[in-house]
Amino acid sequence: MLSKKVLELSKQHSVIRDIFEFGMERAKEVGAENVFDFSIGNPSVPAPKEVDETAMKYIESGDPVAVHGYTSNAGIFEVRDAVAKSLNKRFDTAYSADNIFMTIGAAAAVGICFKSLVDGPEDEIITFAPYFPEYQVYAEGAGCKLTVIPAETETFQIDFERLKSAINVHTKAVLINSPNNPSGAVYSRETIQRLAELLTEKQKETGHSIYIISDEPYREIVYDGIELPHVPKYYDNTLVCYSFSKSLSIPGERIGYIIAPCEAEDYADLLPVFIASGRLLSYVSVPALYQKVVGDCADLTADLSVYQANKDLFYNALTDMGYECVEPGGAFYLFPKALEPDANAFCERAKKYDLLMVPGDSFGCPGYVRISYCVPTERIEKALPLFQKLIDEYKEN
Amino acid sequence: MLSKKVLELSKQHSVIRDIFEFGMERAKEVGAENVFDFSIGNPSVPAPKEVDETAMKYIESGDPVAVHGYTSNAGIFEVRDAVAKSLNKRFDTAYSADNIFMTIGAAAAVGICFKSLVDGPEDEIITFAPYFPEYQVYAEGAGCKLTVIPAETETFQIDFERLKSAINVHTKAVLINSPNNPSGAVYSRETIQRLAELLTEKQKETGHSIYIISDEPYREIVYDGIELPHVPKYYDNTLVCYSFSKSLSIPGERIGYIIAPCEAEDYADLLPVFIASGRLLSYVSVPALYQKVVGDCADLTADLSVYQANKDLFYNALTDMGYECVEPGGAFYLFPKALEPDANAFCERAKKYDLLMVPGDSFGCPGYVRISYCVPTERIEKALPLFQKLIDEYKEN
Known part of the structure; x- marks a missing residue:
């Protein structure tokens, strides 16, 4: 006798979770270093050192009840x-x-x-x-x-x-x-x-x-x-x-x-x-x-320069290969056009190369895919030849 | 053009906030040590030292992104x-x-x-x-x-x-x-x-x-x-x-x-x-x-013994004076009967002695008052003669 509306929402299929779980399974089979999970939008850089220093300062010298x-x-x-x-x-x-x-x-x-x-x-x-x-x-x-x-x-x-x-x-x-x-x-x-x-x-x-x-x-x-x-x-x-x-x-x-x-x-x-x-x-x-x-710490940011470096590398490489993509002005995502009309089918095909991306359908924009590049730059470098193989496969057919 | 329902809720009068603000004003006039605010249910003891030690351990030696x-x-x-x-x-x-x-x-x-x-x-x-x-x-x-x-x-x-x-x-x-x-x-x-x-x-x-x-x-x-x-x-x-x-x-x-x-x-x-x-x-x-x-720290608690000491002191003293109160088995509140049918009027009268309590009406129980004793024991000791004066005033009339 749970809420019908909430129960229904709880049973909705989560594409991003499926991709995440697929990635975990594949990592067990082929090693985590060979799975290129570009599906998750989590910051990949640590907090600035001042964040932790400030937390420690409050813990060590703040009023022990008020803190x-x-x-x-x-x-x-x-x-x-x-x-x-x-x-x-x-x-x-x-x-x-x-x-x-x-x-x-x-x-x-x-x-x-x-x-x-x-x-x-x-x-x-x-x-x-x-x-x-x-x-x-x-x-x-x-x-x-x-x-x-x-x-x-x-x-x-x-x-x-x-x-x-x-x-x-x-x-x-x-x-x-x-x-x-x-x-x-x-x-x-x-x-x-x-x-x-x-x-x-x-x-x-x-x-x-x-x-x-x-x-x-x-x-x-x-x-x-x-x-x-x-x-x-x-x-x-x-x-x-x-x-x-x-x-x-x-x-x-x-x-x-x-x-x-x-x-x-x-x-x-x-x-x-x-x-x-x-x-x-x-x-x-x-x-x-x-x-x-x-x-x-309101004036500070973590070292966000890696996102710019990743964007430049990834965007330039993919567009050079022939992928169509509007150049991002910010955030840490690329949103290129899938290489076939159905982005879900495209993402399935990319999985053969252990490239994990999210179909644009999840974002109300079919035919496109989201690639999160909040990852270490080496992961992108290692993935680029696979993106080349993927587009070559489409060119051959 | 804000939500009418939410706007209405936002304008509802908060008795507890009024008491808190009255206490702040009185503290400016007569000094904080002479205002006995028993209206607020905030823990008055610090966290166990292990809580802060554990937090520092994670900050100092946890994975800097995952933490x-x-x-x-x-x-x-x-x-x-x-x-x-x-x-x-x-x-x-x-x-x-x-x-x-x-x-x-x-x-x-x-x-x-x-x-x-x-x-x-x-x-x-x-x-x-x-x-x-x-x-x-x-x-x-x-x-x-x-x-x-x-x-x-x-x-x-x-x-x-x-x-x-x-x-x-x-x-x-x-x-x-x-x-x-x-x-x-x-x-x-x-x-x-x-x-x-x-x-x-x-x-x-x-x-x-x-x-x-x-x-x-x-x-x-x-x-x-x-x-x-x-x-x-x-x-x-x-x-x-x-x-x-x-x-x-x-x-x-x-x-x-x-x-x-x-x-x-x-x-x-x-x-x-x-x-x-x-x-x-x-x-x-x-x-x-x-x-x-x-x-x-799931097995630990802060040193909660002050609440037992406060309860024993406060409950015994008030009932000895003649206040009617069911002895609490836990938490950090006393809920005695007001000394007149209208608990709001009683709380107003108690304010003359700078004793701040919450009328039971706020909790769906008119005629009673809530006294929070999550305060340093000395505050209670100092307040007891005032509770005596308050009940004496009722006895005289």
């Missing part, structure tokens, strides 16, 4: 203040602690934003393929509809015509994810400006506010020469969701935040509503010790 | 295994890692249990006054009704007649909390046996399973001579929710678990359904470092 004590619902004031100051330096903004709401990672940040905007099943949140598949689950959790705009595969920016016709009176928010998982695309300033103009117009037309939820866990992983626009500077009703998982390489510690800009229409209610949403989701507070740590 | 990496949805296998072995030693059970699902504290454990059992607004979960007020919010989050059975104020055990007539075809679970916040009552073996018998009968009658959700964050704080029955030994369809917040004094780190016994009817589906519920609530995984720490 692991409950923190307030919105987060520790000093941490929120440090995050605000760090953002101000980086984006030339004027945030204070009042604009920052700490969360248990970016997933909780997005979940809280959804819950805070949605009243019932007729409400809609719009996002763009290719998209992070858990968005669908968070929408189900909040009890609303996730409307997916098909991918604009030329550049992986936004198909504005389709977006324009999708917005209606039930549209509560437009969810963007730039740098994007899985495409690696970074929305240009022009894209953000056009989005802001369209939503401003649509807010007038529909007579109610439409938020941008900007999910930015990959914000610090942006490549040479690419500009990352800070969305609240272009559009007032923006909620930014952030995580320290990738920037500080501490994904397991679950620390993130929401930016609630003063310019947002509902600004005065936002933090109280985030607190209420958190309570409805059975959150209490954000983990104490690493919350303090990110406050002290 | 802060994502952990699997159900929790780290070795941690679940250690928790199971620790329970087996303590309760003579036969749990394995498969019976343990790690959660972000007991709040998340209860939230996940609710979500896993509930399909729609007609579904009911029954609990007993006095009860932890956030249960109401978790039920709202899961989209079901929380039915509250009025308190049995003689002993704060269960009013079985009322429970019997409350159970119906929509009853999904009975939620118990022993040792209890706020009454300090520990359900006796007889109470658990009668509850098991009644629910077994009602399962047959209604033709569907009714779970016991046993929320046990205070499990390790049980006083001399009191037996704490392990509920799954008495009733198969039991889900135990636990937190290390109180036992290891690390409430800010948010680590807990659910026990899913093999004997539960839906055992095979329970862990997958918990994972799915966690995804719907935008959880990802349980904080990594302190998850590992509790695995290594």
Whole structure:
């Protein structure tokens, strides 16, 4: 007599988990060094040494009760203040602690934003393929509809015509994810400006506010020469969701935040509503010790240079071989076109070479595959001849 | 255009927060040492030294990427295994890692249990006054009704007649909390046996399973001579929710678990359904470092002896003065009868002496007040003459 809805979700087939398990099995057969698992998006570099030094400092010399004590619902004031100051330096903004709401990672940040905007099943949140598949689950959790705009595969920016016709009176928010998982695309300033103009117009037309939820866990992983626009500077009703998982390489510690800009229409209610949403989701507070740590380390990042090196190597090599791929501006994914229309069949064929990739179908973008390159560079070097063999096989047939 | 339901919740008046803020203001006026805030239930003892030593060990010598990496949805296998072995030693059970699902504290454990059992607004979960007020919010989050059975104020055990007539075809679970916040009552073996018998009968009658959700964050704080029955030994369809917040004094780190016994009817589906519920609530995984720490420290507790000393001192002194109070068997709360029918008026009067307590109305039990004694013993000693003055004032009138 379990919940039918939840039971159904629990039985849904997870393509990524299947690939992971296949990889584990193959590793037993042929050795882990001969399996090239490009399916998993976990940071591959350690946290900066200051992260651990700061944790040890709090453990050794903090108040022994307070160091692991409950923190307030919105987060520790000093941490929120440090995050605000760090953002101000980086984006030339004027945030204070009042604009920052700490969360248990970016997933909780997005979940809280959804819950805070949605009243019932007729409400809609719009996002763009290719998209992070858990968005669908968070929408189900909040009890609303996730409307997916098909991918604009030329550049992986936004198909504005389709977006324009999708917005209606039930549209509560437009969810963007730039740098994007899985495409690696970074929305240009022009894209953000056009989005802001369209939503401003649509807010007038529909007579109610439409938020941008900007999910930015990959914000610090942006490549040479690419500009990352800070969305609240272009559009007032923006909620930014952030995580320290990738920037500080501490994904397991679950620390993130929401930016609630003063310019947002509902600004005065936002933090109280985030607190209420958190309570409805059975959150209490954000983990104490690493919350303090990110406050002290807000200006730092792990050494992310390996991702740029991997991107350059991998992207150049694959496109030289003949793979079609939009060059990523950030994150740590390549999203090339599969070599046959069915990306699932392509991924199956790649498995013969022990190359593990995720079909784009999982991200609402059939015909493409996601390759995670958050791996040691040597793994990519060793895999390249296999990618050559794979494309040769297609050329021969 | 925020969610109306969430906005409404965000504007609800919090009595406990008001008391806390009053205390902060008074502390500025008369000095913190002269304000006796017995309103807050936070552990007042530090974590055992092994907790911090273990954390440092992982930071200093663990794999620098894995130590802060994502952990699997159900929790780290070795941690679940250690928790199971620790329970087996303590309760003579036969749990394995498969019976343990790690959660972000007991709040998340209860939230996940609710979500896993509930399909729609007609579904009911029954609990007993006095009860932890956030249960109401978790039920709202899961989209079901929380039915509250009025308190049995003689002993704060269960009013079985009322429970019997409350159970119906929509009853999904009975939620118990022993040792209890706020009454300090520990359900006796007889109470658990009668509850098991009644629910077994009602399962047959209604033709569907009714779970016991046993929320046990205070499990390790049980006083001399009191037996704490392990509920799954008495009733198969039991889900135990636990937190290390109180036992290891690390409430800010948010680590807990659910026990899913093999004997539960839906055992095979329970862990997958918990994972799915966690995804719907935008959880990802349980904080990594302190998850590992509790695995290594599962057999330990902080030095909880101060709570017994405080209980003995406070309970004896207040009852000697003439306050009516059921002697607590555990937790760190006294729940005496207010000295006038309206507990709110009584608490207001106590404020004149800078004694801060929470009216029982907040816990569904008007006419009583909650006194948290998780404070240094000297605070209680210093407050006792004020409690005497307070009761004298009532005697005079």
